[in-house]
Amino acid sequence: MADVIVLGAGIIGLTSALELQVRGAEVTIVTADDPADTVSAVAAAVWYPTRIDADPRVLAWGTRTFEIFKGQTIDRTPGVTMRPTRMKIRHDEDTPWWAAAVPDFAAHPGEWHFTAPAVEMVPYLAHLRARFEAGGGTLDRRRVARFDDLDGAALVVNATGLGAARLTGDQRLYPIRGQAVVVANPGLTTSIRDEHHPLGPVYIHPRSRDVVLGGTFEVGDPDLTIRPETARAIIERTTEVEPRLAGARVEKHLVGLRPARHGGPRVEREGRIIHAYGHSGAGMTLCWGTAEEVARFVEGQGLSRSG
Numbered sequence: 001m002a003d004v005i006v007l008g009a010g011i012i013g014l015t016s017a018l019e020l021q022v023r024g025a026e027v028t029i030v031t032a033d034d035p036a037d038t039v040s041a042v043a044a045a046v047w048y049p050t051r052i053d054a055d056p057r058v059l060a061w062g063t064r065t066f067e068i069f070k071g072q073t074i075d076r077t078p079g080v081t082m083r084p085t086r087m088k089i090r091h092d093e094d095t096p097w098w099a100a101a102v103p104d105f106a107a108h109p110g111e112w113h114f115t116a117p118a119v120e121m122v123p124y125l126a127h128l129r130a131r132f133e134a135g136g137g138t139l140d141r142r143r144v145a146r147f148d149d150l151d152g153a154a155l156v157v158n159a160t161g162l163g164a165a166r167l168t169g170d171q172r173l174y175p176i177r178g179q180a181v182v183v184a185n186p187g188l189t190t191s192i193r194d195e196h197h198p199l200g201p202v203y204i205h206p207r208s209r210d211v212v213l214g215g216t217f218e219v220g221d222p223d224l225t226i227r228p229e230t231a232r233a234i235i236e237r238t239t240e241v242e243p244r245l246a247g248a249r250v251e252k253h254l255v256g257l258r259p260a261r262h263g264g265p266r267v268e269r270e271g272r273i274i275h276a277y278g279h280s281g282a283g284m285t286l287c288w289g290t291a292e293e294v295a296r297f298v299e300g301q302g303l304s305r306s307g
């Protein structure tokens, strides 16, 4: 019998399962979707606390996650790299709260510069799954309607993202729709952010072979169809910011629903359930720190409370 069932195989479920496994737990993952079909597989995915409020817990999880990804670049973990970033600042802003996690953060006139982890999620999720299975873990594909359906373990980690709304009745969860376009990389190596561009939010995230262009933050919109007019607008404004994108071949369209939550992520223990959901636009940014927190709750030492 498993010691712990982790419900969910997105970035929060997989990292939690691995963290528990290395601490000696017998872990089974139960998931409705293959890791490659989760919201996590859609993420751009660059370390940055997108659409998440300042909170000491979040800063601690983000700082740990940054450190762990940085270590993984040294170990040459598949899909992980450190990416220089230029972020356009259109109004006078104080040093952001999250800069404490970023060793080389530097404020220049009109721009912030920093280097942050960037992860190609499809190979990275596949790598995490392979590590989990090589460690003796099993992944069971099925959707559950209630926690009582999970009777094979003493403890359950609820890493179901937006799916937690149905399982727990949590009314604070809501989707933030994100659409993005993947184009062939014309030779870009620096990430660019311009959140307050007059035509809409801009992010340009180069990867090994392509570039993710974004994006949208549509609060409360659960629609997963690709909107061609949105894609055209994203290409137009990202090309205005980075003219080398002109004419780049479109390879793919992405859409996903960020699991946002009023009050921030819920990471806390409730009886035999350890909740770990609601990471909004920052699941990759907070994953390893969250996984360590989950492991502390499993070991009975967790201190955090949900917001």
Ligand SMILES: Cc1cc2nc3c(=O)[nH]c(=O)nc-3n(C[C@H](O)[C@H](O)[C@H](O)COP(=O)(O)OP(=O)(O)OC[C@H]3O[C@@H](n4cnc5c(N)ncnc54)[C@H](O)[C@@H]3O)c2cc1C
Pocket (backbone or CB within 6 Å): 007, 008, 009, 010, 011, 012, 013, 030, 031, 032, 033, 034, 035, 038, 039, 040, 041, 042, 043, 044, 045, 046, 047, 048, 142, 143, 144, 145, 159, 160, 161, 162, 163, 164, 167, 177, 178, 179, 180, 215, 254, 255, 256, 257, 258, 259, 276, 277, 278, 279, 280, 281, 282, 283, 284, 285, 286
């Ligand atoms: C366009 C876009 C760009 C993004 N860019 C970034 C970025 O640059 N950096 C960053 O940090 N984050 C980014 N994000 C956010 C990030 O994708 C999410 O925060 C993250 O994926 C949430 O992970 P999760 O594991 O909580 O949820 P998910 O990936 O949604 O996984 C949930 C899991 O739970 C399972 N599940 C749900 N309900 C049930 C059930 N009833 N029974 C069984 N299984 C169930 C699902 O099958 C799935 O396996 C982006 C998101 C989008 C949409």
